[in-house]
Amino acid sequence: MAEGSLPVVIVGAGPVGLAGASHLLARGLSPLVLEAGPEVGHAVHAWGHVRMFSPWRYNTDAASRALLEAEGWAAPDPEAYPTGAELVRDYLAPLAATPALRGRIRTGAKVVGIARRDHGRLHDGASRDAAPFVVHVEEGGAMEALEAAAVIDCSGTWGAPNPAGAHGMMAPGEAAQGARIAYGIPDVLGTACATYAGATTMVVGAGHSAMNAVLDLATLAEQAPGTRILWAFRRPLDAVNFGGGARDGLAQRGELGSRAQALVESGAVTALAPFLIDRIAQDGAALVVAGRQEDRTAEVRVDRVIVAAGFRPDLSFLREIRLSLDPAVEATPALAPLIDPNLHSCGTVRPHGEAELRHPEAGFWIAGLKSYGRAPTFLMATGYEQVRSIAAALAGDWVAAREVHLELPETGVCSTEQVAEATGSCCGPAKQPVLVEVAATAGCCAPAPKPQAKGCCG
Numbered sequence: 001m002a003e004g005s006l007p008v009v010i011v012g013a014g015p016v017g018l019a020g021a022s023h024l025l026a027r028g029l030s031p032l033v034l035e036a037g038p039e040v041g042h043a044v045h046a047w048g049h050v051r052m053f054s055p056w057r058y059n060t061d062a063a064s065r066a067l068l069e070a071e072g073w074a075a076p077d078p079e080a081y082p083t084g085a086e087l088v089r090d091y092l093a094p095l096a097a098t099p100a101l102r103g104r105i106r107t108g109a110k111v112v113g114i115a116r117r118d119h120g121r122l123h124d125g126a127s128r129d130a131a132p133f134v135v136h137v138e139e140g141g142a143m144e145a146l147e148a149a150a151v152i153d154c155s156g157t158w159g160a161p162n163p164a165g166a167h168g169m170m171a172p173g174e175a176a177q178g179a180r181i182a183y184g185i186p187d188v189l190g191t192a193c194a195t196y197a198g199a200t201t202m203v204v205g206a207g208h209s210a211m212n213a214v215l216d217l218a219t220l221a222e223q224a225p226g227t228r229i230l231w232a233f234r235r236p237l238d239a240v241n242f243g244g245g246a247r248d249g250l251a252q253r254g255e256l257g258s259r260a261q262a263l264v265e266s267g268a269v270t271a272l273a274p275f276l277i278d279r280i281a282q283d284g285a286a287l288v289v290a291g292r293q294e295d296r297t298a299e300v301r302v303d304r305v306i307v308a309a310g311f312r313p314d315l316s317f318l319r320e321i322r323l324s325l326d327p328a329v330e331a332t333p334a335l336a337p338l339i340d341p342n343l344h345s346c347g348t349v350r351p352h353g354e355a356e357l358r359h360p361e362a363g364f365w366i367a368g369l370k371s372y373g374r375a376p377t378f379l380m381a382t383g384y385e386q387v388r389s390i391a392a393a394l395a396g397d398w399v400a401a402r403e404v405h406l407e408l409p410e411t412g413v414c415s416t417e418q419v420a421e422a423t424g425s426c427c428g429p430a431k432q433p434v435l436v437e438v439a440a441t442a443g444c445c446a447p448a449p450k451p452q453a454k455g456c457c458g
């Protein structure tokens with residue numbers, strides 16, 4: 001570390017950032033967690049209505065549990081599956097309130113720049129590695145410069161969703177129609193129910209977030225007549241990875257894919273596969289989503305679009321840090337081949353730590369969800385192992401830094417073949433691509449129904 005008396009700054013008070021702080025404390029080091037949102041677990045809070053696919057036993061970190069248990073915390077049932085909101089309420093919030101961590105977390109503190117003191121990115125010299133970091137923080141409308149001995153960026157990717165456009169950029173018209181386009185997983189059975197009930201919604205994306213959105217809309221459709229669901233995939237349907245089903249080591253995750261696939265096969269959800277989006281425009285009350293199905297152009301009329309096409313890391317505040325990132329995945333070159341979805345259909349990744357996460361900038365790491373760059377398969381348990389290893393390295397315990405402490409559950413679809421080949425064997429018989437023209441329906445149900453206990457608008 002550059003300067004012993006300075007804190008180790010952690011960017012983001014998500015599950016991995018807080019775990020990092022716990023491991024640093026256990027090593028006698030001094031963490032300072034800076035969180036942009038008004039509360040810890042701010043990103044998890046945003047998907048609080050979603051039930052997690054991993055049970056509690058995979059969702060808590062060992063060093064954090066030790067801090068909680070010292071305060072008499074009763075661990076939740078290890079086999080139960082919490083929602084995101086329960087993860088915050090029953091784990092992250094009590095963890096942040098422990099005497100050990102309280103006072104080491106600043107909320108409402110957004111990191112907008114990180115650099116090495118007196119060194120721009122270009123400036124070499126023996127002094128570079130010895131210089132502390134300078135972290136620019138926006139808090140309450142003011143900007144402050146803090147110094148840090150080391151920095152662990154655990155800021156996640158929730159704030160930078162991928163757009164709907166075919167080319168990885170926003171499609172023309174996408175920004176202009178933003179009022180009717182949601183990114184991520186809106187709470188369609190709860191707070192956003194009135195928006196989606198009775199409407200025709202196109203879900204864009206193929207991962208777990210898209211599956212969650214489609215399943216929630218399907219539940220809504222059972223209760224709200226006229227609710228229709230289109231699901232747009234980049235790939236032909238026979239190349240879509242719906243997961244390992246019963247073979248998945250995480251039963252809930254396997255079931256998520258199986259249920260989503262069943263909805264497509266039953267026709268309850270209309271698959272547009274492949275469908276690449278070129279333009280989104282308004283036509284009267286409808287949104288017209290124009291795209292291509294292989295070599296044909298097509299237009300689909302809907303009321304709403306949910307883009308659940310994954311996320312990308314925000315590298316904007318790391319412009320002065322010397323990063324080494326794989327050009328496709330935007331993870332470190334050592335990690336990228338382990339998680340590249342072009343090479344792996346599955347998402348089972350061997351545990352890794354400080355060595356794989358290292359950048360040319362000594363004393364700087366990206367950990368947690370953001371460390372996976374654009375790859376979609378991150379598990380919290382992986383992040384806990386990452387920060388355990390980084391904390392060990394910062395304490396100079398290189399033996400512990402290199403150890404692997406984790407067995408991850410299998411996804412049940414593991415292969416290192418190309419995805420298109422690998423998924424053909426686990427997705428059942430190939431489906432013919434379907435393309436439909438759908439007339440827009442009235443945008444919204446009548447008076448906003450009250451969300452019920454389970455979040456359904458009924």
Ligand SMILES: Cc1cc2nc3c(=O)[nH]c(=O)nc-3n(C[C@H](O)[C@H](O)[C@H](O)COP(=O)(O)OP(=O)(O)OC[C@H]3O[C@@H](n4cnc5c(N)ncnc54)[C@H](O)[C@@H]3O)c2cc1C
Nearest residue numbers: 012014015016036043052053054111155156368369379380
């Ligand atoms: C819907 C959904 C369901 C998931 N379910 C599971 C599951 O069942 N099991 C599992 O293991 N994983 C799951 N994941 C994946 C992953 O484990 C979670 O996303 C997890 O929250 C990642 O933790 P993190 O701490 O790396 O990032 P985050 O939880 O995203 O936390 C990052 C924090 O950094 C803050 N931040 C961002 N930018 C800044 C900044 N510039 N300055 C300061 N603070 C900043 C954010 O506000 C946020 O609080 C799921 C992900 C999603 C999206």
